[in-house]
Amino acid sequence: MFAVITAVLALSFGMTVHAEEKGEIKNGIFAGEIDLSGMSVEQAEAALTAYVDGLRGTEITLLAGGDHSVVVTAEALGIRWSNPELVSEAAEVGTHGNVIERYKILKDLEYENLVYPIELEFDLQAISDILTNECAKYDVKAVNTGLKRENGEFQIIEGQTGYALDVETSIDLVYNYLTGEWDHKPCQIPLDVAVEEPKGSTEELAQVKDILGSFTTSYSTSGPSRSANVENGCNLINGITLYPGEEFSTYQAVAPFSVDNGYYMAGSYINGKVVDSLGGGICQVSTTLYNAVLLSELEVTQRHNHSMIVTYVDPSADAAIAESSGKDFTFVNNYEYPIYIEGYTENKRITFNIYGKETRDPGREVIYESEVLEVNRPATDNLQANASQPIGYVAVAESAHIGYKARLWKVVKENGVEVSREQINSSSYKMVPRTAIVGVATDNPQAYEEIMAAIGTGNLDHVRNVAAMLTAPPQNENDWDDSDDE
Numbered sequence: 001m002f003a004v005i006t007a008v009l010a011l012s013f014g015m016t017v018h019a020e021e022k023g024e025i026k027n028g029i030f031a032g033e034i035d036l037s038g039m040s041v042e043q044a045e046a047a048l049t050a051y052v053d054g055l056r057g058t059e060i061t062l063l064a065g066g067d068h069s070v071v072v073t074a075e076a077l078g079i080r081w082s083n084p085e086l087v088s089e090a091a092e093v094g095t096h097g098n099v100i101e102r103y104k105i106l107k108d109l110e111y112e113n114l115v116y117p118i119e120l121e122f123d124l125q126a127i128s129d130i131l132t133n134e135c136a137k138y139d140v141k142a143v144n145t146g147l148k149r150e151n152g153e154f155q156i157i158e159g160q161t162g163y164a165l166d167v168e169t170s171i172d173l174v175y176n177y178l179t180g181e182w183d184h185k186p187c188q189i190p191l192d193v194a195v196e197e198p199k200g201s202t203e204e205l206a207q208v209k210d211i212l213g214s215f216t217t218s219y220s221t222s223g224p225s226r227s228a229n230v231e232n233g234c235n236l237i238n239g240i241t242l243y244p245g246e247e248f249s250t251y252q253a254v255a256p257f258s259v260d261n262g263y264y265m266a267g268s269y270i271n272g273k274v275v276d277s278l279g280g281g282i283c284q285v286s287t288t289l290y291n292a293v294l295l296s297e298l299e300v301t302q303r304h305n306h307s308m309i310v311t312y313v314d315p316s317a318d319a320a321i322a323e324s325s326g327k328d329f330t331f332v333n334n335y336e337y338p339i340y341i342e343g344y345t346e347n348k349r350i351t352f353n354i355y356g357k358e359t360r361d362p363g364r365e366v367i368y369e370s371e372v373l374e375v376n377r378p379a380t381d382n383l384q385a386n387a388s389q390p391i392g393y394v395a396v397a398e399s400a401h402i403g404y405k406a407r408l409w410k411v412v413k414e415n416g417v418e419v420s421r422e423q424i425n426s427s428s429y430k431m432v433p434r435t436a437i438v439g440v441a442t443d444n445p446q447a448y449e450e451i452m453a454a455i456g457t458g459n460l461d462h463v464r465n466v467a468a469m470l471t472a473p474p475q476n477e478n479d480w481d482d483s484d485d486e
Contacts, residue, residue: 026094028109032118036090044087048118052081061188062174064135065163072130077178078123086116120179127174128167135191136165145200146241147208147340156205159198166192199243200338207337210358213295216351217288217312225264226281231345232262233285238343242333247301250286251321251328269307270324273398283320284312285350286329290319292352293331294368302330305427308401314370315406316427363415368408376403378433380458389439391451392471394464396436403431436460
């Protein structure tokens with residue numbers, strides 16, 4: 001019976017029991033929405049290539065931050081057909097197996113189409129470049145709602161929402177959508193954009209009206225360059241609003257120390273010496289702010305003393321910043337309300353006022369006392385002989401600096417009565433002897449020995465006296481007192 005059925009089927013469909021050679025693609029076979037029925041392999045490949053080429057101009061809209069969009073084409077994203085082998089597979093359908101198997105496949109195609117997916121690939125580097133160069137340019141930092149004080153009045157400055165594109169995750173989003181979900185029509189793809197809302201509100205900032213702490217120092221002895229640096233640093237800090245829990249870095253606020261940022265060359269402490277550097281004098285800004293912060297009872301998170309003593313505040317009341325050594329002065333707003341930093345200069349005096357909402361008891365008074373624990377005065381001078389200068393030449397290269405050890409106390413009084421005393425910091429300042437260059441050039445061996453002996457004493461005043469005697473003009477033997485002669 002089986003043999004009879006096989007013979008009948010073979011005669012009916014013109015088939016042999018052997019594998020049929022590939023020819024036209026059988027009816028009911030599709031690639032995506034493209035009907036491949038009756039096509040040769042070459043015709044099917046051409047049709048599918050033309051279809052993918054037709055997708056190259058399809059517009060794809062990438063949704064970036066702040067309601068901005070970037071429209072690109074599939075071609076710009078590197079579209080290509082990634083499974084051309086489907087044509088060969090489609091052409092082989094119904095050409096293998098025995099007569100019964102092939103007959104069944106052909107009958108199945110009459111009732112249900114066989115659809116091969118058209119698989120597409122995209123260039124990951126092209127996607128990355130477009131996201132980085134075209135989409136990320138719409139990133140903006142969040143700007144908190146702030147304050148501006150003019151003519152003794154506060155004005156509220158509206159904030160700005162921040163947007164930050166995550167390029168790496170957005171590459172995956174674009175690629176996965178285009179290779180897995182895309183219907184080959186114009187589309188929009190939302191990117192992974194982090195949104196940061198600005199802090200603050202009008203009601204919250206309206207609470208800022210009380211001075212929590214104020215401090216002033218003088219720079220009346222400073223030259224033009226140092227004075228300009230103090231004023232520039234003050235202006236860079238003035239107007240900053242700090243919300244609860246936020247930390248302020250003085251260094252970040254006033255850096256970089258460059259001409260473009262308004263700084264000049266002026267004296268500063270480096271490795272126990274006074275040298276000219278861009279921004280010299282900026283530590284008076286941080287020191288003045290430090291004392292205003294202490295009086296406001298804000299939380300100090302980083303403070304360093306200078307390497308040598310300064311004269312504009314008491315020992316241990318200073319706060320140094322230095323790029324080379326990583327010194328910074330930082331503090332946190334530990335109040336429940338925002339604070340506002342006002343800084344200004346006038347008549348060579350720098351002042352910082354810190355505004356906020358006063359919640360401390362009116363009878364509370366905070367005082368800071370400096371206690372000197374040790375004074376270390378230079379015993380000798382650092383005298384350096386210079387054979388290129390004559391005897392009598394004396395030049396002071398570095399002034400003496402007295403060394404100190406000190407600590408700062410926070411004293412709290414309530415209604416005039418001391419209720420607590422707390423050590424805030426301790427500081428150690430280097431002792432640096434006076435340094436002077438002394439000329440020793442002379443043709444007189446005895447004079448050379450005398451000036452070198454004077455240098456050996458380490459006493460600059462003695463050296464000056466000896467040099468004065470050695471360089472005094474010889475006394476004329478004919479000189480005498482003739483006041484009684486008539």
